[in-house]
Amino acid sequence: MNTRAACARALALVIxxxxxxxxxxxxxxNKLPGQDQGLAQELxxxxxxxxxxxxxxxxxxxxxxxKPAAADI
Numbered sequence: 146m147n148t149r150a151a152c153a154r155a156l157a158l159v160i161x162x163x164x165x166x167x168x169x170x171x172x173x174x175n176k177l178p179g180q181d182q183g184l185a186q187e188l189x190x191x192x193x194x195x196x197x198x199x200x201x202x203x204x205x206x207x208x209x210x211x212k213p214a215a216a217d218i
Contacts, residue, residue, distance in 0.1 A: 148177055152185040156192055157217055166193060 151173040158169040166189055174185045204210065 146173075146176060148174075148181040148185050149188065151177060152188045152192075153217070155185075155189055159193065160196065161216070166190065 155166065155169040155173040158164045159166050170186060170189055174182045177185060
């Protein structure tokens with residue numbers, strides 16, 4: 146599995162389903178090589194660090210809201 150895809154799947158569980166990152170991340174990155182696990186973890190924590198700020202700003206820069214099918218974007 147791709148490192149970034151594994152990270153995105155774990156983040157979807159956190160953002161959409163309300164799971165904690167510490168419970169969602171291991172099930173998606175344990176199959177990755179060691180150095181890729183570290184990258185996936187850093188990406189996930191970095192995204193969540195900025196998520197709420199960027200999510201709050203997003204409507205100000207969009208002409209139309211995202212459709213529910215594009216919520217993962």
